[in-house]
Amino acid sequence: MEKKRGRPPIDSEAVNLRLPRDLIESIDKRRRDEPDLPTRPEMIRRALVEWLEITNQES
Secondary structure (H helix, E strand, O other): OOOOOOOOOOOOOOOOOOOOHHHHHHHHHHHHOOOOOOOHHHHHHHHHHHHHHHHHHHO
C-alpha cells in the first residue's frame, strides 16, 4: 500500500491573521525562551490555551 502524502486529517481549522511587527517580535522573543523552540503558530496556540485557562477560571 502506498503512503499518503501531506498532513494527517485532524479536527482543526486554519485561521489567518495579520499581527503588528512588534507583536511578532515579542512572540519570537518569548518562544526562544521555551526549551523546545516552538514555531510561531505553536507559540500562539500555547498562549491562547494559557489565556483561556486563566480567563475561564475567573468566570
